[in-house]
Amino acid sequence: MDVDLIFKIAAIGILVAVLNQLLIRSGREEQAMMTTLAGLVVVMMMLNQQISDLFDLVKSLFAL
DSSP: OOHHHHHHHHHHHHHHHHHHHHHHHTTOHHHHHHHHHHHHHHHHHHHHHHHHHHHHHHHHHTTO
């Protein structure tokens, strides 16, 4: 796993956490929830290829 990927995910998490707190404190809970969900979707899209590679590795390891 690439270290840059971990840093990118951490940066997205920090950004989403800050935006979430700002939106909640300003009384916009719905937008805060949407921001959190958008951050989750972005991270899952980033991890999609890594998860696919993991399944390919397990498949080749057990000769399935």
